Amino acid sequence: MQRLHLHLVSDSTGETLEMIAKAALAQFEGAEVVRHFWPMVRSRQHLDRIVPELTANPGLVLYTLVNPETRLRLEEHCRHLTLPAVPVLDGVTAALEHALGREAHGRPGRQHLMDEAYFSRVDAIQFTIAHDDGIGWENWEEADIVLAGVSRSSKTPTSIYLANRGFKVANIPL
Template sequence: MQKILTLHLVSEATGQTLDSVARACIAQFPNTEVRLRHWNLIRTQIQLRRVLRHIANNRGPVMSSLTDPILQADMEAGCASLQIRLLDVLDNALHFLAEETGEEATRHPGGQYIMDENYYQRIEAMHYVLAHDDGQETRGLNKADVILVGVSRVSKTPTCFYLANRGIKAANVPLVMGIEPPEALFSTTKPVIGLTIDPERLIEIRRNRLNQMIPGKSRPEAVTDYAYIDLEKVQEELHWARRLCRRQNWPVIDVTRRSIEETSASILELIATT
């Protein structure tokens, strides 16, 4: 029987960092169902007392990223009185960096979420992705940091949006067999990267998409008579796209077993070495 664990995540800011750390760790314990309870933007003692009351009623260990010394002390005291384990995920890192830099940490809540140059760069990148999604505005490809190409439904768009959140201007251009790609794609000086995928996985994704679009097609097997999901034609389409990338010396990433985050990491690595 699978064990069930409630894990409380307490943060002064958006909780994204804490959530990422928790999920990365949880993935290593497949025999336990971990139910996350997020407590974000906790910046006053009144808010923290409310959180501790909820934790007392729904007991489980706590992971915290509180930086304010007073709140941190109250969190430790509250968990000790409840006899609940507490892990401060930032404390060791802050002490480590303080020793290395010789500087005391400011302990400013949400210090990474400031509206600086990097913030506005991310906003600009997001606007760029919106304007250059799915082959739009190909005249602006030379303003991109990277251009993704591939057949329909290989996760070009979500990958571009993820990259935009990292401040990367990413355009994407669909490759459609029988239709010549835009000339701007061949003349650009920006890095072009192809995305590919296993044909059976692609058919599964496309079939689900068609079922959502076509009224009355609610079952996965409902859509069958489309070249868009014919195995032989999909294989031919993918081979054609690969050959095009090979002719143009564009690197290709297989996304079949990759998350968008992993695909993006590979793209960033390729950009850095281009």
């Protein structure tokens, strides 16, 4: 069986890149893939630390880098090493630019902003934890969802999942 070294290079957490790689790899059952994960690559120095690994373990490079200099440098290294390098978000970003009639911001990690939606999710999680298993009944009316069920029916994990989606949840044992 052929072994593939898969290098995942990101200028942010790399979470998006990992999910894309995982989804694509699911189509290749039994493939032997060695993942090399490189998050927060935002400078020439960060990138230069990766090159020895690319040289020692040649394979496919998937990347999400928005800084033009960092992208160009990675692409040059890959060309020099004759490694395929795939900018996984470029097609989607280009289609969105065309559809919206404007250019992308080109800043890494924009999906992880601490904006109003983020703080709303934090509030929902705090509310949910404070209203787990019948606790805090005095203000259940503030809940978006009230789960009721018998013991050991996964009310708490379901509540936490929903809270991560921004819902204030209270759960009550029957």
